[in-house]
Amino acid sequence: MQEWRIIEHIGTHVDAPAHFTAGGRTSTELRPAELLLPAVVIDIAARAQRDPDTAITIDDLRAFERRHGRIPDGAAVLMYSGWGAKVGDPDAYRGTDAAGTLHFPGFGVDACEWLLRHRRIRSLGVDTLSIDPGVSTTFDAHLALTGADRYGLENLANLQQIPRHGATIFVGLIPYEGGSGGQARVLATW
Template structure:
């Protein structure tokens, strides 16, 4: 949400977290996934200046799809967890057409519900329309990510964004644009599998996540990578903080380079699986 307030030189007193929110630095119970060894690939910096220019001068009254097409070839966080597509019904045999899919809840463009990293958190079916129809703010770290795949969104990045575009509004979804979406056709590059056995791609720093929850009362974080945590995380601290505070994440977003830095709204149409920790989503933006 864009505002006309002057740039801030100091942080205002933050509002208290919502009742029951648990914003702690506890680590997750999950370990890092083992990965195959490949070389790291950087983000091409050639289109970044043009993309930043488009985002700073958005057209008014436009619409945008932020969703990747989900197929068997879409990269998974853990190899072997890619979607599986099977034949269903055909016009020739049945007079109508449908397919059968075998997918994990966290596949393709998807939502991480609070239950994903919070044993007491809400399931995806319990997210409300007020949480899923929200203002969107895009914070770009693409220039830094082009040379440092392990970079994260920091509190300094958020303050700089506010200096240029105004205060991040309460109830917003804050989306990280790293340029990583261009790597989706190459699963190894998108995962950033390194010789050290870790993944390497950008995410949100834990400090930035906690600052956004406490100071700006955001509803969600979103990224154009496989995880809201950086790929080299072994503790998933950002997930734990976000889901522990009953907020949700959106991963594998597309076309963030075409979204304005502020002023858009997004609609997150997530599949409401029974007792779901998350689910594939159709994410649309308008401004």
């Protein structure tokens, strides 16, 4: 039996609305029905390999829907960037440059707002450290998502193993009292 000292926002974890939005819901306030969601995976791995600062756009979402069908309402929309393969090398995973700026892909705010408005998503998830691209200093996707009372999923693993459309994810968020999010085991079935 061991004791752990854990920062809420390391490893695979949830960003609750309270993490970025004053008065937002905390970990215990996310309902079980919000933790079991249809999931789609937007694959930008090829582009991200060429440009680590790339962001998911509305065009990416439209291209996804032409190929895989409409993103269901209430879904978790997950970015697969290939960054999970770098997780054993913290510098590569963070993409830190000489000036200390981070470089990894994320969601553009326009895509985030389009998904909130037109697909009524429950969550955005990424296989990187942050919903926003590493270069962001304004955290627009975080603010749009949590401002809409939705939660984020960061440091997801193994997204290449799940279908692009048709999986269901279970978000096993530990209900930290007053938590701004926290560790969550996320598993997919299909």
